[in-house]
Amino acid sequence: MICQVCGEREATFHFQEMTNGQVKELHLCEICAQKKGLGQTFFMPSFSLSDLMAGLTELEVPLSEEASVTCSHCGLSYGDIKRKGKIGCGLCYQELEEYLTPLLERIQGKVRHSGKVPKKGKVEDQKERRIYELRKELEILVRKEEYERAAKLRDEIRRLEREK
Amino acid sequence: MILQEMANSASQWSRADGPEAEIVFSCRVRLARNLEGFTFPPWAHDSVLKDVSDKVLNAVKRSHYLKNSRLIKMSELSSTERRFLLERHLISPEFSSGGPHRFLITEKREMISLMVNEEDHLRLQSILSGLQLMDAWRLTDKIDDELEQNLDYAFLPQWGYLTSCPTNTGTGMRASCMLHLPALAVTHKIDELMKNISKLGLVARGLYGEGTKSQGDFFQISNQVTLGSREEEVVDHVESVTRQVVGQEKKARDILLRRDGIQLRDQMGRAYGTLVSAYLLRSEEAISLLSKLRLGVSLNLFPQLNVQVLNELFFMITPAQLQVKEGKEMAPLDRDELRAKVIRQRLGKLK
Numbered sequence: 313m314i315c316q317v318c319g320e321r322e323a324t325f326h327f328q329e330m331t332n333g334q335v336k337e338l339h340l341c342e343i344c345a346q347k348k349g350l351g352q353t354f355f356m357p358s359f360s361l362s363d364l365m366a367g368l369t370e371l372e373v374p375l376s377e378e379a380s381v382t383c384s385h386c387g388l389s390y391g392d393i394k395r396k397g398k399i400g401c402g403l404c405y406q407e408l409e410e411y412l413t414p415l416l417e418r419i420q421g422k423v424r425h426s427g428k429v430p431k432k433g434k435v436e437d438q439k440e441r442r443i444y445e446l447r448k449e450l451e452i453l454v455r456k457e458e459y460e461r462a463a464k465l466r467d468e469i470r471r472l473e474r475e476k
Numbered sequence: 477m478i479l480q481e482m483a484n485s486a487s488q489w490s491r492a493d494g495p496e497a498e499i500v501f502s503c504r505v506r507l508a509r510n511l512e513g514f515t516f517p518p519w520a521h522d523s524v525l526k527d528v529s530d531k532v533l534n535a536v537k538r539s540h541y542l543k544n545s546r547l548i549k550m551s552e553l554s555s556t557e558r559r560f561l562l563e564r565h566l567i568s569p570e571f572s573s574g575g576p577h578r579f580l581i582t583e584k585r586e587m588i589s590l591m592v593n594e595e596d597h598l599r600l601q602s603i604l605s606g607l608q609l610m611d612a613w614r615l616t617d618k619i620d621d622e623l624e625q626n627l628d629y630a631f632l633p634q635w636g637y638l639t640s641c642p643t644n645t646g647t648g649m650r651a652s653c654m655l656h657l658p659a660l661a662v663t664h665k666i667d668e669l670m671k672n673i674s675k676l677g678l679v680a681r682g683l684y685g686e687g688t689k690s691q692g693d694f695f696q697i698s699n700q701v702t703l704g705s706r707e708e709e710v711v712d713h714v715e716s717v718t719r720q721v722v723g724q725e726k727k728a729r730d731i732l733l734r735r736d737g738i739q740l741r742d743q744m745g746r747a748y749g750t751l752v753s754a755y756l757l758r759s760e761e762a763i764s765l766l767s768k769l770r771l772g773v774s775l776n777l778f779p780q781l782n783v784q785v786l787n788e789l790f791f792m793i794t795p796a797q798l799q800v801k802e803g804k805e806m807a808p809l810d811r812d813e814l815r816a817k818v819i820r821q822r823l824g825k826l827k
Contacts (some may be wrong), residue, residue: 386515398518398595402510402630402638416635416642418704423704425636427647430629432623440633447706 315341383407443472478546478778479557485803487564487603488585490787494606498774498783499653499722501694504565505612506601507620508639508648516640517593523592525577532592535626536581541588541619549685550578556805557798563580565603567591588619595640596648598623600641607722609651613707636703646703651711652719658693658771659728660697660721666695673697676717693767705791733775744772756809757816762793766819785822792818 315323321341379391386400390411393399405412429441446469453462489502510516510685514528536542550558550567551574558572566582571594591599602616612619630638638648644650660666670680681696697718699710732740747768751757757765770786771790772778791797793815806814 386519388519398519398640399516399638399642399773400519401515402512402632405635405638411493412642416645419642419699420646420703425632425646426635427636427649427705427706428617428620429633430624430631430635432624432628437631437633449710451708 313339315339315344316340317344378411380413381408439472439475443469446472477803478548478571479553479560479800480803481771482546482564483560484584486791488587488787489603489605490784490791491529492783492787494604495610496544496719496722497606499656499725500607501656502565502603502605503554503599503607503609503612503651503653503715503718504603504650505609505616505649506599507616507670508596508637508644509598509600509620509623509627510640511591511597512628512630512636514597517595517597518640520593522576523624524568524809525701528597529579529592530678531627532590532623533581535623536590538626539619539622540588542581542583543623545581545588548580550574550580550581551576554786556590557800563796568599570595575739578615582822588615598627605752607653607715608716608720609653609711610708611650613711617707624672644702646701647705647707649702649707649710650698651714652676652696652698653714655695655697655718655721655725656693656767656770657671657695657725658767659732661693661784663728665724665728669724670695673721676713677763678714678717678730725810727760729771741777743774746775748772750825754816754820756812757793757819758812759793759795762815762819763790764791766793768820781823791821792822 313323315321318341321343323339323341323383336447378394379389381390383400383404385403388400388404390408393404393408393412399405399412427444429437429444431441436468446465450462450469453459453465492498494500494503511528511531514520515524517528520528529721533547536545536547548561550571553561553574555572555574558567560573561567561580562569562572564586566586566589567580568591570592571578571580575593577593579592580589581592587604588602590601600616600620602612604612604615609788615740632638637648639645639648652822655668666682670682677700679696679698681698682694686695697714699714702715712759747765750760751765751769766786766789769781770783773781773783773786781816791799795806798811798814798818802814
C-alpha cells in the first residue's frame with residue numbers, strides 16, 4: 313500500500329477511526345507519519361483523524377458571498393474559516409452566525425449548550441451559571457434519594473429556564 | 477535539564493494503581509478554553525500570542541494546583557525533545573511542531589498539564605491511571621474554576637465555550653480511556669466491538685503497526701460531540717461503555733486461557749524469553765512483545781513481574797525517551813541496542 317500523503321513511499325503506518333459505524337482509515341509512510349507528529353509512539357496521541365485529514369484536502373475555493381462578510385474583530389470571512397477549518401475568534405460566533413450555525417449543527421446536532429458556565433461571566437451568563445449549579449445539586453439530591461427537596465429544586469430550575 | 481530529569485522517572489499515571497488498571501491503561505479529560513477579545517491561535521499574530529501567554533502564565537502563577545509546575549517553552553526545544561513530550565502525552569502532535577509563545581505547564585507527577593497557545597489559548601488536561609474518568613473530570617473542573625478567577629473566557633450561552641475548531645464548541649471537553657485489549661484482539665472481536673462503540677455516539681480508535689495487525693493492542697474510546705450534554709453525562713457515558721469493554725476483555729481472557737492455555741503460555745513465555753535475551757530490539761518488535769508479556773502478567777503467569785514495570789517499559793523504550801535520557805541523538809541501530817539493554821536490565825533484575 314502506498315502512502316496517502318506523498319503517494320510515493322510504502323505505507324507502514326495504518327490508523328483507523330470509527331464514528332457512527334463509519335470507518336476512516338489513514339495509511340502513511342514513516343516519513344509522512346513523523347511529519348504529522350505520529351509514527352513510532354506505542355499508542356496514539358489524542359487527536360481526531362478528521363482534523364488530520366483536514367490538512368490533507370485540496371484548498372476549497374470559497375463562494376464570493378462567503379468571502380464578503382467579515383468579522384469586525386479578526387477580519388476573517390467564512391470563506392477563510394472554511395479553508396482552514398478553524399474559527400477566527402470569539403466574535404466570529406456572533407458576527408458570522410448565519411454561516412457558522414449550519415456548520416455547528418452539522419457537526420454537533422441541533423442543540424444548545426447545557427454544560428458548564430463560567431463563574432464570573434456576563435450578566436446574562438450568570439443565570440446560566442445558576443441553572444448549571446442547581447442541576448449539579450439536583451443530581452446529588454437524587455443520588456441521596458432526597459426526592460422532596462429534589463422536586464423543589466427541579467421546579468426552581470424550570471422557573472429559571474422559562475425566564476430566559 | 478528539565479526533560480532529562482523527567483526521563484528518569486515515569487509519569488504518575490503509568491503506575492497502574494487505578495481501578496481496572498490491568499486493562500484500562502489510563503483515562504484523560506481535557507478542556508479547550510479561549511480568552512475573550514483575543515484572536516484564536518491558528519489566526520493570531522505573534523504579538524497576540526504573547527499577550528495571551530502573559531495572561532495565562534500569570535493565572536498559572538496564582539493557581540494552587542499548578543504552583544509546583546514545570547514551565548517549558550516550546551521554541552527552546554529540539555524536535556527530539558518535543559517528540560519526548562508528545563510520547564509522554566503532555567502535548568499534541570500539532571503542538572510538537574513548535575512555534576513562538578507556546579508553553580507547556582506540567583506539574584511534577586504529570587497528572588495535570590496545560591498547553592498555552594495550541595489550537596486554543598488553553599488546553600488543560602488531567603490523566604489518571606485506570607478507570608477513574610469522573611475523578612479526572614472533577615480535578616480538571618476545579619483547576620478550570622481556579623484559572624478562570626484570573627482569566628475571562630470566551631463564552632456564549634447558546635454555544636458554550638467558544639473554540640477554534642467547531643468540533644470542540646460547547647463543553648470543550650474530550651474524555652477518553654486508553655485500553656489494552658490483547659485478548660479481544662487475538663480472538664478477532666475488536667473490529668465488531670469498535671463498530672458497536674462507534675454507534676453509541678463515541679469514537680473508537682486503534683493503531684495498527686506493520687505486519688501484526690495491531691501495534692501493542694491499544695485502543696482508545698472517547699466522546700464525539702461536545703455540545704448539548706452536560707460534562708458529567710458525557711463522562712458517565714464514556715465510563716460505562718469502557719466498563720462494558722473491560723468486562724468483555726476479561727471474558728475473552730478467561731476463554732483464551734481455558735481453550736488455548738498452553739499456546740498462550742507458550743507465546744508469552746517466548747515473548748519473555750526474547751525480551752530478556754535480545755541484544756537488538758526494534759521499536760515495533762519490542763512493543764508487540766511487551767504487549768504479549770503484559771497480558772501474561774495480568775493473568776498472573778509471571779509472579780515476579782507486575783503491570784507497572786511493563787507500563788514503564790512501554791514509555792522508556794520509545795526513540796525520543798531513549799535519546800533524551802542519553803542526552804544525545806542516536807542512530808537507529810544504537811537505539812535498538814540501548815532499547816534491548818534497558819529491557820534486559822529491567823526484566824533481568826526481576827528474574
